[in-house]
Amino acid sequence: MAARTGREFLAGLSKPRELWVGDDKVTDIASHPAFASAAETLAQIFDLQHQSRAVCLMPDPETGEPISVSHMIPRSIANLERRHACLQTIAEFTVGLMGRTPDYMNVTFAGFAGRADEWAVNGNERGAANLVAYQKFLARKDLALTHTIVHPTIDKAKGDVPEPGNDVALHKVADTAHGIVVRGARILATLAPFADEIAVYPAVPLLAGTDAYALSFCVPMDTPGLKFICRDSCATAPNRFDHPLSSRFDEQDAFVIFDDVEVPRDRVFINANLVAYNSVMATGWYPNIMQQTMIRAQTKLEFAYGLASRMAEAINDVSPATRQMLGEIWTYAEFARAAIHSAEVEAFEYGNGVWFPNGGPLAALRAALPSWFPRVGEIITLIGSHNLLAAPTEAQLNDPKLRPLIARYLRGAGTMNAEERVRIFRLAWDFVGSALASRNELYERFYLASGARNYQLAHALAPKDRSRRLVDELLGLKARDGHGQIEFEKKVMGLPQSPEEFPRK
Template sequence: MPARTGEQFLKGLRGQRDVWVDGEKIADVVDHPKLRGAAHALAEVYDLHHAEAATCLAPDPETGEPIPVSHLIPRSREDLTRRHAALRQVAEYSVGLMGRTPDYMNVTYAGFAGRPDEWGAHGNEAGVERLVAYQKFLRRGDVALTHTIVQPTVDKATGDAPSAGNQHALRKVGDTEHGIVVRGARVLATLAPFTDEIAVYPGAPLPQGAEDYALSFCIPVGTPGLKFLCRDSMSAPDNRFDFPLSGRFDEQDAFVIFDDVEVPRDRLFIDCNLAAYNTVMTSSWQPNIMQQTMIRAWTKLDFAWGLALRMAASINAADPETQRLIGEIWTYAEFTRAAIVAAEAEAREWPSGLWTCGVRPLHALRATLPLWFPRVNEILRLIGSHNLLAAPTAAQLADPDLRPLIDRYLPGAKGMAAEERIRIFRLAWDFAGSALASRNEQYERFYLASSARNLARHLQFTDRSRADRLVQRFLDEEY
């Protein structure tokens, strides 16, 4: 099948799945009011691939059918440049608010399949054959995939990775004629209600003796025993005036329970192979996937900068302090852009022929973005002040008695119409102050791990030789 349309995507969501939102089991994720907005927004992403086919689609390397560029395994620097353009097109659709559009997992599994040398090491030859075959299935069917890689937090004192005997974490509990049986839980499956399949792959390294937890596989979300417990819905009614963002971009997050779920053997990529589990994510995964994550972040920061400029213009806030605050957002966007440019300029080829970005600039971003995004929201709220809380609704504007009064008493500066001013501040509130905004801020704080964790681990990803040389010069001087 070539790249799916939005209609085909929605049709695929109508199958059986065990999804719970706000205490209710959802029979139809496509049309339920708490899920409908994001489902149809994602359908528009699928349609966007066709509308922008020159940028977003490319021939499948084996069948020649058009598929999203995000499914392709980069084999050159030019491939990364082409993928950049496609990723940017998708990110702009949700202005970076949807962190797990399907291209995220498309890029992830293209990177996995591009490293058969890495995934096939430590006696995992059968697993990597299944993985490469699965990536072909993923791209040829244009399948929507989510993932769940974090172990449930029960007792922080025991660490991030489960040890033998842990009864909460996902683990293998038996074999069947056709595969294995798994039991336990994982978090945080963002986009889960709107996907066709779910992936499990390594997160934190596992200790010796934890082989039963060393698993990687992909299965349909409708597999018996799979249960998705979603967080409280933050999806607002689909009213583009009152809720321009939260009416369509609540991608949802789910706690996933595997209640004795059978995983078919042909979907099993790591089967209790501790050495493979602890090494497959240590080299090319991060520079590969971070091209997508950082293009999304740059898009979101550029949107925030543009929004701040519009807010200030609507009330003629040209004072130095407001301009300083807006300039602060601009620096975050520009540093992010510059890091992406540097990472793509430093692209490298791995032994298998996979090309990825250079890793150092992207790791620096990974450590600082969790600090920048909360600050951006704070700046927007400071610029907006009380104006964020004085923005009438579409229904109030439609009232024949209220509308003349609103037009008279709530215009923007320099002749801006009241309706335009109101739309700007409603958009700003939905981005920085609404329930969805709060979720997104929390999400960004821990996206690809927290700032503190990434800063503490920076020596694992950097080359300190030049820094050491600069210091050693003075330490070696005679006195």
């Protein structure tokens, strides 16, 4: 089977899974009120790849069947440019509000398979071969894949990774004739209700002596022992006038429990191999996946700029303060565009014939976004003011007695009628004031770790030679070897001791 249609995607959701939301143990994802609208949106994304097939589809390198361009293993700048066009098409469909559309994991596993040589370290050749085979399976079945990579927080004082003996974090408990048995929990599986399978792979490097926690694998969502506890739903009634965003884009998030789950041996990519676990994410993962994540972020920033501009036009707000705030949002969007462009045109081969963007510009952008997005929400709130709370519903507008009054008293500036003004401010409320808006702000604050941690990471890995040289030359000092300080900073961050800086050409 090649690239799926929306109908085929929805049919795949009929497989049973142990998943709870609110008071319900859900038996039918596609029809449940908490999930139906987002399921339909994702189905439309699967259809989109056929509607925009020249941009979104490519022939499988081995079978010739059409697969999503997001599965491409990039081997040139031209490949990255083609992938950019596909990823942007998908991001625009959700105006950047859905951070875990299936292309996210498609890009992730294409990068993993492209650098399978990194996964084969320390005797992990079989795991690397399993990963390559799985990536082909993922592309050819066109699955929706979710992932869970973070260990649950029980005692923050003990750090972000498990110590030996931790009974909460996901760990291996046994070998079987067919694979391994794993037990424990992880967070957070965004897109869980809509996924066909779930992936586990490394995040923060683990401590010595915690080999049992060094795992990577993929299993179907209906695997016995898998349990998903979803957060409260942010989905609203399917009325796009009243709820233009929350009626479509609640991708959901779930806490995942592995209650003695057996993972087939050919689905295991890292099997209690601490060296492999702590090294495979250190070089090419982030510049590869951040092409997708930053294109989504840029799209969301440009949408926010357009929304804020339309709000100002609706009430003819041309004050210096508002113009300054509009310029601020545009600046964020333009910085995002420039960082992505710089990273793509400075792409280079990372090894094994695989090309990824230059990581530096994307890492800088990644660190800034957790403060930019809340600020964008604040700006839209300030521009909207009380108008965000004075936007009638579609039913109120359609009331024959109310409509002429609304048309008179809630019209926009100039020639803008009341309905257009109402739709703009209802959209703004859904972007900054609804339950979905609150979830999305939290999501952006901690997307791929917090801004604070990403700034620390940027400092620890940033190339320092030129900066140090400029200071030393001005002061007339002998150049100093900063290797010891760099290693100390990396140790504090819990980073592996190589590479020493962002990969760059």
